[in-house]
Amino acid sequence: MLAELERLYQQALAELEAITDSVALDAWRIAHLGRKAPLMQAFGRMREIPPEERPQVGRRINELRDALQAAYEARAEALRQAELARALQEERLDVTLPGRPRPYGRLHPTTQTIRDIVGIFQSMGFQVFQSREVETDEYNFQLLNIPPHHPARDMQDTFYVATPGVDEDETPPVVLRTHTSPGQIHAMRHYAAQDPENPPPIRVVLPGMVFRYEQITARSEIQFTQVEGLAVGRHITFSDLKGTLTEWARRMFGPGARTRFRPSYFPFTEPSVEMDVECFLCGGKGCSVCKHTGWLEVLGAGMVHPVVLRNGGYDPERYSGFAFGMGPERITMLRHGIQDIRHFWRNDVRFLEQF
C-alpha cells in the first residue's frame, strides 16, 4: 500500500507542476487533498496492513499529505503572483500623457510682494496700518513739512480732486495721495490718542496705493503701490534705521545681500537716505538690470523730521523715529526681470499666471 501511495504522491506532484490556472488548481486540491483523495482515504485502509507496520505507515502518510499541502500552497502563491503580474502589465498607463488640469488661484504679484515685505517687518514687531487714498493737501503735504509752494512739491506730480466751492486757480484742498506718507500722521495721531501726554512707541508698516500725475509708460504709472514704514520711540536712532533696513534686505533678497546708504532728500525726514542693495541678479558684477552699477535702488528712508513728529503728536525733544518707503512693483520688476510696469494693472492672464 505504501508503494502505491508513494506512486500517487509522485504523480500528484507532477500534475501540480503542470497547473497554470486557479480552476485546475482547485480541481487538483479536491483530487489530491480532498476528503475522497486516495491519500486521505488511506487512513481508513489501515486495517489492511499488519499492526506492527501501522505506526510507520501512518507517519509516512502524514508526511506525504503535509508535503502535498505545502506544494499546493507554494503553487497557489506562484499562480497568484503570475496573475497579479499579468494584471499589472495590462493596467500599464502612458505616463507621458498630460495630467488633468487643476484650476489654480494666485494672488496678484503686487499683493505677493507686499506680503513678502510686510511679513518681514511684522516679524520685527511692526503692525500693519492702513489709511485712505483720497487725502487732504494738509495730510499729504503740509503736515509732512511740505507747505504750499515748497519746491519739494515739484518732486511729486499730483492729481487734484475737484472740490465744490473752490476756485480753479486756488490749489485744491483734496488730492489723490502721492505717497503713503500721510499714513505716518494718521498712525502717529492714532497712537498718540491712546495717551497724549506719553504717547506709546510705534512700529507700523503702511502698504497702499498711491497716485502720480504722469504719462503711463513702460517706466511710469498713474498709480502704484508703496510700503511705508514708521518706527517712533524714545531711543530710536539712525543706526537703528540702518540695522533694521539692512536686516530686512537680507531677509528679502538673501542672507548675503549687501546694502549701502546714500544721502538723499525728503522733506519729512532728516537726515534722509536712499538704500541700495547689491544687484542680486549679477552679484554686483554689473548687468543691464542694475544698469552696470552693481547696485539696485530699493528704498528711501530717514529720521522722522521733528516737525512731522510734532504734527503727529510726538514731542521731538523726547521722541525720535525713522521712516522708510519702497515700491513693491519696482521690487517685483527687479526680482522677476519685468521690463514694463504697465503689466501690473493690465492683468493679462499670461502675465499673472506666471506668478
Next chain:
Amino acid sequence: MKVPLSWLKDYVDIPLSVEDLANLLTSLGLEVEAVRYVGLPMPPADARLDFKTSGLAWDPDKIVVAEVREVLPHPNADRLVLARVYDGQAEHQVVTGAPNLFAYKGQGSLDPPLKVAYAREGAVLLDPYNPGGTLRLKRRKIRGVESYSMVCSEKELGISDEHEGIILLDADAPTGVPLADYMGDAVFDIAITPNMARALGILGVAREVAAALGAPLRVPDTAVVMEGPPIEGRAEVRITDPDANPRFAVGLIEDVTLGPSPYEVQRRLKLAGMRPINNIVDATNYVMLEWGEPLHAFDYDILVERAGGQAPTIITRRARPGERLTTLDGEERVLPPYAVLVTDTAGPLSIAGVMGGAESEVRPTTRRVLLEAAVWDPITIRRVSKALKLTTEAAYRYQRGVHPALVEPALLRALELMRRWSGGTVAQGIVDRYPKPQRDPVNRFRPADIRRLLGLDLTATEIANLLRRLEFRVTVHDDGTIEAQTPPHRLDIGEGVVGIADLAEEIARLYGYDRIPATRLADELPPYLGLERARREDRIKDALVVLGLQEVITYRLTAPEREARATVAGEPRPDSEYVRLVNPIAHDRRVLRQTLLPNLLEVAERNARFVARQALFEWGPVFLPREEGLLPDEPQRLALLLTGPREDDFWAGAAAEAMDFYDLKGVLETLARALHLPQPLRFEPGEHPSMHPGKTARVLLGDKVLGHLGELHPQVKARYDFGPAAVLVAELDGCALRDALPDRFTLRPVPQFPPVIEDLAFVVDETVPAAAVEDAIRAGGGAYLRAVTLFDVYRGQNIGAGKKSLAYRVAYQAPDRTLSDKDAARIRKKIVKRVAREVGGVLRG
C-alpha cells in the same frame, strides 16, 4: 546742475579721478546722474559706475593746440580755404570750409597767429553728420588738394553742437600742447535736491567737496578796480516790500564795448548748459553759475532816458492790477498781482527774479550797464514762475532760496569780470539796500543730542571739527555744549530741535553714512492696537485663491461711460456724482470708480482672447462722494467673475460644460464656510443693473445685504467682446464681509455614533424656492437632523405639470447613541408633516 570739472578746480584742489569725484559728490548728497567727458580719458566700457557716461576722449598724441599762420584761397573751390597750420612740430596744409577763417583769407602771414584745435591723421572725432557716431581722420583729396588732418569745430570735439565755424582759442593757448591737457574736461550732471540749494553755484559744490576732502576752498577774488566816478547820486534803489525783496544792490560800469567773451568763458558756459551771448550778459551768467546768485544787467542809458534825463530810481514793488511787461523773450505778459517787479519811475522794468524786460536789456550798442544783484521771496518767485509758465535759471535758484549775503560778492565779482572782458570802467561804490538782514541761526546742543538721533558716539571736538569743515563757526564750551553759528550762505539750517536735526544730517553726511553702525531696534515694543483689518483681508483673499480664483488689481481711475457700459441702461451718471479730478491725465480716467465690476469685465474681456476659462476677483476700494466733508467714503468691495468651461480641456472625457450661476454661488457658499462666518449666506431673488433679471440673487448675511450675484445681462454682455459662455459676476460689500469674520470659532463635537442616512424626495409646486423646502426639512428634523443635501431636481409628466421633485439626502444623528430605525421613522414623519404644512410638499413614494 552741470558742473565742469575744470571750473570746479578753480576753487578746490581735487586729487581724485573723475569717477572717484563723482562717487564722492553722490556720497555727499549731490547725486551725479551722468558724466559727460569732453576730452578727458573715459572709463572702460565695462566699468561699474553709478552714473551714465557719454562724450569723447581726445587722444593727446593726435589732437593738439596749433596755430594758423596763414589762410590761403583754395585753388579749386571758392567755399574752401587752405590754412597753413603749425602744430608745434611741423607745418601742415589743412583744407577747411570754416566761415570764421574766411576773413583772414589772403591777408598773408597772421601775427599773432590764430590758435586752433588741430586733429592729426588718425584722430578719432565725433561725426558731425551722424549723431552718436565717431569718425577717424584719413588721408584723402578734397577738390584736388590732399588733406589728412583738420582744424576742429566744437561739435567734432563734443563741446557743443556748434559746427558753423572752427574753435578759435584764446591767444595764450600753448601751441603743440595736447588739447586734452589744455582744456580737456568732464561735466558732472548733478541732481540738486531742494535742501541743497547752496550747491546751485559751482562755488557751493566746491565748498562741499572741500569739506569732504578737508581741503581749503579758494573763494574767488571780489576786489574790483573801480576807477570811474562814484555811483552815488547816479542811481537810487527803493525797496517797498522787504519781505518780498530783502536785499537789492546795483553797481555801474561805463564805456563798455560789447563783444564776445574770451573763448574759455564761452566754453565753460556751454559746458554748464548756457548759451554765450556777449561779454556783459556772459559775465552775469558766469557769476550766477559760480555763486548761485542771479544777476541782471540793465542798459543804464535807457534808464536815464526813462527818468527824463535824471538819475534813475529803481523801485521794487508788487504788480498793480492789469500791469503788463514785454519780457526779453519778446512776449507781452500780464502780471499777476502777487508778482514782484523791478520798476523805475516810468513803470515796470523786469519781473523780479524771473525775467528781465525787453526795453531795458543790454544791446550791442550799450555803453553803460547798471548791474542788479538782489534776493527775492522764494514763494513769490515760485508762484509767478508757475503762473507765467516761465522757468528760468534765475527763477529756479530763487525758488529754492538764495542767501542775501551772496548779493555783494556776486555783484562785485561780475563788475570786475565785465571790466576785464569789455574794457569798461567801474563806477566807485555800489548802492546796496538790505532792509531785512538774514539772521543765521546759532544752534546749541550736546554730543548726546547727536547720539540720540544718529546712534553715533562723537565727542564735542569731533562734532565741532566736522561742522567747521562746512564753515560753521563752532565753539565748544567747558560744559560740553557745542554752539554752531550757521555760515552766511545757507538757508537750510533751522533752529531748536529742527536745527539739531539739520546739523545731525550734516554730521552724518561728512562722517559718512556707511561708517555709522547698524543696530537692531532696542526700543520698547509698541502696544498691540488690534489693527486687524489687513489680516482679515488677507484671510478673504487667501480663501478665494484656494477656491481657484486669480486676484487682479485694476485702476482706481475710470470714466462714467466705462461704468455705464456695464449696466443695462448704459446711461453714464454725471461727473459731478463722482470724485472727479481737476487735472486728469486722460478723459477716460477722470473720476474715481464707484464699482469694481466694470474693471473686472474689461480685464476678462481682454483676456477672453487668450483663455476660455476665467476665474477672477478683485478686492479694493470704491470712492463715494459724501454730502458733507471734503473726503469721500472709501469702502472696500469684493468683486468676482467666472466664465468659460468648468474645467480646462482634457484629453480624456467630454469637454467640460460652461460655468453657470451655481458655480459662482458655490464659490460664495464655500467662501463663507472657509471664513467661518457665523451663519451661512442667504440668497434671495434680486435685481442688479448689470445682471440677468431671472438669474440674480441678493446675497445676505443675517439681515445685512452683502451684495449681488448673478449672470451678466445678455444686453450688457453683448457690449463686451465675450464668447458664448455665460459670464457670472458678483460684487459684495467687502467691509461687511471683513467685519463679519469671527475672531474665533467653536468646534462641534466630532460624532461618536454613526448616522442614519436616507433619501427623501418631495414634490412641490414649481414656484416654491428650494431654500424654503430645505428650511422646512431642517425645522421638521430638529436637533437630530445632521445634514441636508439636495442631490436631484426632477420635472416630468409622472409628477404633473407645474411641479418639481426635490430629492434630499438627509442624515440623522444623536450625540450619545446610535439611532434606531424607529427613531429615524419618527424624525422622518415630523419632516414630512412640516414640509407638507409649510410648502405643500408631498413625499414621493
